[in-house]
Amino acid sequence: MTETITGAQAIIRSLEQLGVDTVFGLPGGAILPTYDPLMDSSKIRHILVRHEQGAGHAAEGYAAASGKLGVCIATSGPGATNLVTAIADAHMDSVPMLAITGQVNSHAIGTDAFQEADIVGITMPITKHSFLVTNAEDIPAVMASAVEIATTGRPGPVLVDVAKDAQNAKFEFSWPPVVEVTPGYKPVTDPHGKQVQAAAELILQSKKPILYVGGGVIRAGAHKELHKLAKLIGAPLTTTLMARGAFPDSDPQHLGMPGMHGTVPAVTGLQKADLLITLGARFDDRVTGDVKTFAKGAKVIHVDIDPAEIGKIRHADVPIVGDAKVVIAMLTQELEKQLKGKKYDISEWWKYIDGLKERYPLGYSDLEDGKLAPQYVIERIGQLSGPEAIYAAGVGQHQMWSAQFINYENPNTWLNSGGAGTMGYAVPAAMGAKVAMPDKLVWAIDGDGCFQMTNQELATCTINQIPIKVAIINNSSLGMVRQWQTLFYNQRYSNTDLHTGTDTAMVPDFVKLSDAYGCLAIRVEKVEEVDAAIKLAMETNDRPVVIDFIVGRDAMVWPMVPAGVSNDAVQYARDAAPIWDGEE
Amino acid sequence: MSQHVLSLLVEDKPGILTRVAALFARRGFNIESLAVGTTEVDGVSRMTVVVNLEGQPLEQVTKQLNKLVNVLKIVELEDDASVARDHMLVKVKTDASTRSQVLEAVTLFRARVIDVVSDSVVIEVTGDSAKCKAFIKVLEPFGIKELVQSGAIAISRGSKSMSEKVLK
Numbered sequence: 001m002t003e004t005i006t007g008a009q010a011i012i013r014s015l016e017q018l019g020v021d022t023v024f025g026l027p028g029g030a031i032l033p034t035y036d037p038l039m040d041s042s043k044i045r046h047i048l049v050r051h052e053q054g055a056g057h058a059a060e061g062y063a064a065a066s067g068k069l070g071v072c073i074a075t076s077g078p079g080a081t082n083l084v085t086a087i088a089d090a091h092m093d094s095v096p097m098l099a100i101t102g103q104v105n106s107h108a109i110g111t112d113a114f115q116e117a118d119i120v121g122i123t124m125p126i127t128k129h130s131f132l133v134t135n136a137e138d139i140p141a142v143m144a145s146a147v148e149i150a151t152t153g154r155p156g157p158v159l160v161d162v163a164k165d166a167q168n169a170k171f172e173f174s175w176p177p178v179v180e181v182t183p184g185y186k187p188v189t190d191p192h193g194k195q196v197q198a199a200a201e202l203i204l205q206s207k208k209p210i211l212y213v214g215g216g217v218i219r220a221g222a223h224k225e226l227h228k229l230a231k232l233i234g235a236p237l238t239t240t241l242m243a244r245g246a247f248p249d250s251d252p253q254h255l256g257m258p259g260m261h262g263t264v265p266a267v268t269g270l271q272k273a274d275l276l277i278t279l280g281a282r283f284d285d286r287v288t289g290d291v292k293t294f295a296k297g298a299k300v301i302h303v304d305i306d307p308a309e310i311g312k313i314r315h316a317d318v319p320i321v322g323d324a325k326v327v328i329a330m331l332t333q334e335l336e337k338q339l340k341g342k343k344y345d346i347s348e349w350w351k352y353i354d355g356l357k358e359r360y361p362l363g364y365s366d367l368e369d370g371k372l373a374p375q376y377v378i379e380r381i382g383q384l385s386g387p388e389a390i391y392a393a394g395v396g397q398h399q400m401w402s403a404q405f406i407n408y409e410n411p412n413t414w415l416n417s418g419g420a421g422t423m424g425y426a427v428p429a430a431m432g433a434k435v436a437m438p439d440k441l442v443w444a445i446d447g448d449g450c451f452q453m454t455n456q457e458l459a460t461c462t463i464n465q466i467p468i469k470v471a472i473i474n475n476s477s478l479g480m481v482r483q484w485q486t487l488f489y490n491q492r493y494s495n496t497d498l499h500t501g502t503d504t505a506m507v508p509d510f511v512k513l514s515d516a517y518g519c520l521a522i523r524v525e526k527v528e529e530v531d532a533a534i535k536l537a538m539e540t541n542d543r544p545v546v547i548d549f550i551v552g553r554d555a556m557v558w559p560m561v562p563a564g565v566s567n568d569a570v571q572y573a574r575d576a577a578p579i580w581d582g583e584e
Numbered sequence: 585m586s587q588h589v590l591s592l593l594v595e596d597k598p599g600i601l602t603r604v605a606a607l608f609a610r611r612g613f614n615i616e617s618l619a620v621g622t623t624e625v626d627g628v629s630r631m632t633v634v635v636n637l638e639g640q641p642l643e644q645v646t647k648q649l650n651k652l653v654n655v656l657k658i659v660e661l662e663d664d665a666s667v668a669r670d671h672m673l674v675k676v677k678t679d680a681s682t683r684s685q686v687l688e689a690v691t692l693f694r695a696r697v698i699d700v701v702s703d704s705v706v707i708e709v710t711g712d713s714a715k716c717k718a719f720i721k722v723l724e725p726f727g728i729k730e731l732v733q734s735g736a737i738a739i740s741r742g743s744k745s746m747s748e749k750v751l752k
Binding site for chain 1: 602644647
């Protein structure tokens, strides 16, 4: 069955066929033909953003909350380049995303035409793959291929750039497309049985194992399999910033987050382990600190769907290429077989770990100036909203506190910009998440710096009835940068004061600003106002809510391992390194 | 530092050379030479990349290259199981007194003269990179006016073909 339609219609038809129900975008000259049939689509909801970066992060938030593909659309030139930050972000955090951009007419490509930018060239290093389409006939196959690449293997962003004349040309459309456009794409999902066997043997020989769980477990939807494996071997477990929620925080096996701002038990557990069971994690520098001194005594099992991650930073004694869901299930089965009902005894190791947990729990202290402690605010948001809610954070101190002081029990409930560290992620990502999961309570926990980068999407939220809750952790400064200036630059606060707190010029006044956007806007300055504001936000669903929490600016994120330093030098609080027992 | 010869079968798609070259640049791998051309199969090109590595394992290079969707296959061509050739054109100054010496060098290196004028000759030579380097050294005293070199192209010895398994 074929039908004569335009390339633009084919783009919409292909999206429908591929199961896409939501796209975030903003039209312009070179994508105009596609916006016309989009208007008639009954299957696709288009959400008009106020800035293309918002469309990109919304697509990411949609994808991260639902596990489905996120889609964003922009026009050529500046429309496309405004997507670049979000595309880079999705690339770093392996988010399945399809970015569709209009391009100038094919005969004008290369002439510096109006609103022309070589977006395929610009995004080459930050996409999993990209396509430039200049013939309408190629659209169905390219669209199918783009979605296949974005969502399988290690997920990532794929860009499809379509010349305007290809959108306007008519051709015979048929579905499914027959042409295989990417013969070179064959992700490995099933591991070698022998490697799994070797991994099981190594685990059973180990006396001090630790499960080092990364974002790959969440992307693979492998949390149930992980739970079974963790319960079988009873090993301590740590979830990276990208993996918060992959394993319940309430479980005593969970040591919390590792890395620069990880818990002492997680950081030290990795350092002292004799085996890292690495699942979908990539030995990021924020986790390892100085690589040469990272977990020196440990052997490494490294499970990843991307072969290039294995051995990139740390040698793997047992490398396993495959989908985390498949590998973890196989590994559990293999361990059961090898254990033959015997118990795997690591009680000595637990004695040590439990000692760390007891001596170095996560915590914070009240501020000397009597201002609201940001950690308290975030903790209360988590406690009142519960583990079914979705939390999206910006980047900086509030992000780390949100990772530390909210208990995550479920995957896809913690959304953040981990690899790229993109300020401004929270509001649009929360918007995307709320669109994907309309029945869930969705918080954007944002900083006063981050909020000023993408708050225009509050207009999108209000107009489209996307009632997200935004908690601005307003310390009137670029807080994380300020923390580093406090610690490493002799308290010389170069350009980190944002003047948004109550004893400043308050530009902008976030309450007035949010009110202007049609949100319910609340200001909170005192401890006793915190709960009431959070509850009011949770009860208000006819519009977005913004709470401006004015907090103390001297609060710092602890524990901390300074950049490039050995994780052995983890500081529990300022000038307070843990005291190690004798030979430890 | 270690040097490796990689042979890549790639889809003949716009931008593929950029993708490969940009990946090398971005990941900090050094390209010694890169040659690209069509193959016995329609729509498939072959690249020969000579890469110098300092510290990084070759495995990282091939794994990263394999992630490029348009790359179909990568093999390392080891010295003893393959042949590699560079192609070089050299314009050398000559006069009545030196021409015979230059021509003698041409014969010794099994090179060919492809253009002659009164004060220079253009010589074509093919061989592995060691031979080309040696030839340049011999010609240098006469005065090299212009030198142009292809990157190495390489092929495995024996009857097996690189494209056999990829393109059934």
